[in-house]
Structure formats: structure tokens, C-alpha cells
Amino acid sequence: MDPLLRGKSLRFFVDEIFPFGDDRFRPSVNNLLFSARIIPDIKSKNLPPFFTRTINITADLLENSFYESMRSKLATNQDFRKDFDCRGSVVQGGYYEISVENVPPHVFNPRTIISGPELGELMKREIEGFEVIEDIFRGNIEDSPYKRDYKNLNKEILSPETGAQLLSKHSSFDKLDAMYLFCFNVGQGDSFLLLLPNGSTYLIDLNFVTNGNWNPQYYVCQIKHILHNFGLPQGHLKALVITHKHLDHIRGINAVTENFTVDYLLINMDYEHETNAVANLMEAATSIKQWVNVNDKMSIIEGACKLDITNPTHETRTKDKAPDINDSSIVMCVTYKNGRIYLTGDAGYPVLQSRLNANNHNNAILKVSHHGSITGTSDILLSKLAPTYAFISAGNSKRYRHPHQETLDCLKAQSSIHQVTISKHVKGTTCYKITGTRIYCQPLQNFSLGGCTRVYLNLFPELASQAPGW
Numbered sequence: 001m002d003p004l005l006r007g008k009s010l011r012f013f014v015d016e017i018f019p020f021g022d023d024r025f026r027p028s029v030n031n032l033l034f035s036a037r038i039i040p041d042i043k044s045k046n047l048p049p050f051f052t053r054t055i056n057i058t059a060d061l062l063e064n065s066f067y068e069s070m071r072s073k074l075a076t077n078q079d080f081r082k083d084f085d086c087r088g089s090v091v092q093g094g095y096y097e098i099s100v101e102n103v104p105p106h107v108f109n110p111r112t113i114i115s116g117p118e119l120g121e122l123m124k125r126e127i128e129g130f131e132v133i134e135d136i137f138r139g140n141i142e143d144s145p146y147k148r149d150y151k152n153l154n155k156e157i158l159s160p161e162t163g164a165q166l167l168s169k170h171s172s173f174d175k176l177d178a179m180y181l182f183c184f185n186v187g188q189g190d191s192f193l194l195l196l197p198n199g200s201t202y203l204i205d206l207n208f209v210t211n212g213n214w215n216p217q218y219y220v221c222q223i224k225h226i227l228h229n230f231g232l233p234q235g236h237l238k239a240l241v242i243t244h245k246h247l248d249h250i251r252g253i254n255a256v257t258e259n260f261t262v263d264y265l266l267i268n269m270d271y272e273h274e275t276n277a278v279a280n281l282m283e284a285a286t287s288i289k290q291w292v293n294v295n296d297k298m299s300i301i302e303g304a305c306k307l308d309i310t311n312p313t314h315e316t317r318t319k320d321k322a323p324d325i326n327d328s329s330i331v332m333c334v335t336y337k338n339g340r341i342y343l344t345g346d347a348g349y350p351v352l353q354s355r356l357n358a359n360n361h362n363n364a365i366l367k368v369s370h371h372g373s374i375t376g377t378s379d380i381l382l383s384k385l386a387p388t389y390a391f392i393s394a395g396n397s398k399r400y401r402h403p404h405q406e407t408l409d410c411l412k413a414q415s416s417i418h419q420v421t422i423s424k425h426v427k428g429t430t431c432y433k434i435t436g437t438r439i440y441c442q443p444l445q446n447f448s449l450g451g452c453t454r455v456y457l458n459l460f461p462e463l464a465s466q467a468p469g470w
Contacts, residue, residue, distance in 0.1 A: 004053065045280050062209045195226075207252060217255065257287045307333075310356060391423070
């Protein structure tokens with residue numbers, strides 16, 4: 001029996017809901033299936049991957065607004081049915097307590113589907129080899145025991161405007177020869193280190209997992225080595241950016257606050273997602289002096305660099321406006337001379353198409369949204385941005401199947417893209433060097449997992465002169 005089912009009740013949070021995505025089924029059936037990643041209500045600061053579980057559900061268990069949001073982001077939108085009522089049993093961010101007597105022992109089995117009466121009979125007729133069980137969520141949602149008003153902490157919460165003004169106070173003297181983006185291979189999640197020419201350092205998300213194993217010190221060691229090799233303080237970061245509050249973007253917070261001083265936390269505080277993981281994030285982040293509530297657009301000027309945060313806005317900052325928390329992601333466009341980086345979080349492509357401006361210089365890196373999910377990329381978006389490089393941060397989970405083949409097909413068809421890098425295939429950290437006139441890409445595989453001993457960043461200037469790459 002699963003260890004989560006050994007007590008009297010199963011207590012958990014629904015952290016994320018995503019498309020089930022099994023191509024064996026007809027689209028009209030497949031598009032009615034979703035999966036929910038749950039976080040058990042246990043005492044753990046980090047919540048490593050082996051603590052989480054996944055449950056398959058049908059669309060009639062979702063909230064109507066959430067289902068409509070998903071319909072708008074999936075390429076096969078025309079195949080979606082809506083001749084049923086959404087019960088609202090499964091709520092993103094919801095907290096549940098269910099008697100173990102009412103939970104089948106195989107509830108987490110990939111071939112088990114929980115369904116409401118509207119679609120249950122359809123699933124039983126159409127899908128062979130799957131067990132369909134009745135809705136166990138309905139009537140069992142509770143108030144989150146981790147609900148907090150973080151805006152009333154004993155610290156000043158800065159608005160986007162004030163935060164941008166303070167973050168823009170910097171030295172314009174260039175300490176580095178270029179702008180650098182380090183893309184860590186953190187499995188099913190995101191983590192990036194952005195180094196600006198003036199020496200400012202931004203850590204964006206932090207899922208410090210290696211090959212499915214919790215390994216925060218490996219990434220702490222990498223970051224310190226990178227900073228050291230560039231002549232920057234090893235224990236200091238200017239800002240930590242949390243794009244949104246899903247577990248696979250925040251679980252490394254304790255490793256960061258215990259090993260680095262951080263001047264600013266950038267996070268959208270308006271979107272409520274009251275899980276135990278978020279409570280741990282906010283508690284650990286109290287050591288960060290300045291918090292910026294990124295609930296609207298803001299622009300930060302760092303010497304020759306400009307960081308434009310274009311999402312969230314008043315249209316996506318809260319659950320009422322954006323039923324799927326992914327669409328509230330902090331979306332950032334970083335410009336250095338004629339080079340550009342698009343950092344997209346997990347936002348859906350309808351949001352990205354309206355928030356990101358075209359790249360006139362054809363010299364850009366696109367962090368492919370949502371780990372290569374079909375919800376985050378479209379032909380229209382790629383044609384508009386015309387990136388030269390694309391990076392996908394994805395793990396090996398068979399549940400997610402990231403990156404989706406439809407996304408890879410879109411990227412392959414985009415003529416501007418010279419190279420697509422998928423983190424799980426590289427098996428290491430990928431570094432992009434943006435000189436302002438061109439972009440270089442180099443996988444860095446010379447960190448040992450045991451000692452994290454070295455990285456040859458001193459070779460960058462020499463290798464950068466070797467066209468077309470390092």
C-alpha cells in the first residue's frame with residue numbers, strides 16, 4: 001500500500017492540473033482527461049519529488065473557469081466537448097482531507113481515473129484497461145491550514161514601480177564582457193541564473209533536483225563556482241525571481257536563503273495558492289530584506305541591459321482573472337544591445353502572444369514555456385518572436401511527456417531557430433553568452449555530482465571568437 005494511505009485520512013493539496021495527454025485515445029476522449037499533481041500535507045521543508053503523487057481525473061471534476069482556460073490553450077481546441085457540467089470538485093490550490101476508507105488503494109495508479117457521473121460512463125465505454133472510480137474529491141475540500149496574509153509581515157512590500165526604481169540603482173560599469181544565461185538541468189522544473197554585464201545577478205526559479213533526486217547542494221555549488229569564475233561575490237545574489245508558486249519552481253528556497261544573501265525577492269503576491277510548499281517559500285524568504293509584489297508590468301534598467309516584466313498585469317494577477325496559475329507567471333524580456341532573452345515561466349501561449357513584443361534583431365533566446373507543453377507554444381508566437389535559440393527545461397516524467405511532440409514540430413518548422421536544446425538530453429547545465437551582436441551556446445558538463453569541482457568559464461573569451469559557436 002502507498003505510505004500516504006496508511007493513516008486515517010489522506011490530506012493533500014492540488015498543486016497543478018495538466019492535460020492527461022495519452023495519444024492512444026481519440027481526441028474527443030483524450031481532451032476530457034487531466035492529471036492533478038498533489039502535495040501531501042506533511043512536515044518537510046523541501047518536499048522532494050518522491051513525496052508528490054499524481055491522480056488522473058475527468059474534465060467534469062474541474063471548475064468551469066479552469067476548464068475553459070485549458071480549452072483556450074490546447075492546439076486541438078476544436079475537439080473539446082462542453083456538453084457537460086463542471087462540478088468544481090477538483091480545485092487548483094485546494095486543500096483536501098479524505099477518509100482513507102473512501103480512497104481506493106490504487107488511486108495513484110497511472111491506469112486509474114477518477115470521474116464524475118457526467119463522463120464516468122463514457123470513460124468506461126471508451127477506454128479499455130483503465131479503472132474508472134467515482135469522485136472522491138467532492139465535499140472534502142477544506143480551508144488551507146497554511147493560509148497567511150504575507151502583506152502584513154513586518155517588512156515593506158514594494159510596488160512594481162518602486163521596486164523597479166530601486167533595482168535600477170546600480171553601477172553602469174561593465175564588469176563582464178557579455179550577458180550570460182545559465183540554464184540548469186533541474187528535471188521537471190525550472191532554474192536559471194542570469195548574469196548582467198554590470199555584475200548584477202538574478203536567480204529565476206529553483207527546482208534543485210537532479211535525475212529525480214533532491215540535490216540542492218549541487219546547484220548551490222554550481223552557482224558559487226560560476227560567480228567565483230566571473231569575479232563576483234560567491235555568496236550574494238541581487239534578486240530571486242519566482243515566476244509562479246508551483247512546487248517545481250520553488251522547492252529549492254531553503255538552499256538559497258541558507259547559502260546566499262539576496263537583496264530582492266520578486267514574486268506575484270496577489271495570486272493565492274496556499275499550499276504547504278508556498279508557506280515554506282514565504283517563511284524562508286523572510287531573510288530577504290526587500291520584497292517586490294510583481295502584480296503589474298515593470299522595467300528595470302541595468303546599465304546597457306533592460307529587463308521588461310510584461311506579465312502579470314491586472315488581467316492575470318489573480319485567480320479570478322487567470323484561473324490557471326501558470327498564466328500569472330512572471331514573463332520577462334531581457335535586452336542587451338541587439339540581443340534578447342525571453343523568459344516565459346509556464347505562461348500559456350495566448351498570454352505570451354499578447355505580452356511579448358517582436359524581436360526586430362533576429363538575435364534572441366526563447367525559454368520555451370511550461371517545459372515544452374503544447375499549452376505554452378504556438379506557430380503564431382514563434383513567428384512573432386523569431387528566436388535564434390530555444391531552450392526547454394524538461395524532465396523524464398512519463399506523466400507529463402515533456403516536451404510534447406506538437407511543440408517540437410512547431411520549433412522545427414520555425415526557420416529562424418538555429419538550435420533547440422532540451423535539458424534532459426544535455427545532462428548538464430547549458431550556458432548562453434549574449435555579446436549584443438551574436439549569441440553563443442555551450443553545454444557545461446564538467447561539474448561532478450559528488451564534488452562539483454570545476455567549470456572552465458575562463459575559456460569563454462577564447463572560444464567565443466570561434467564562429468559559429470564556442
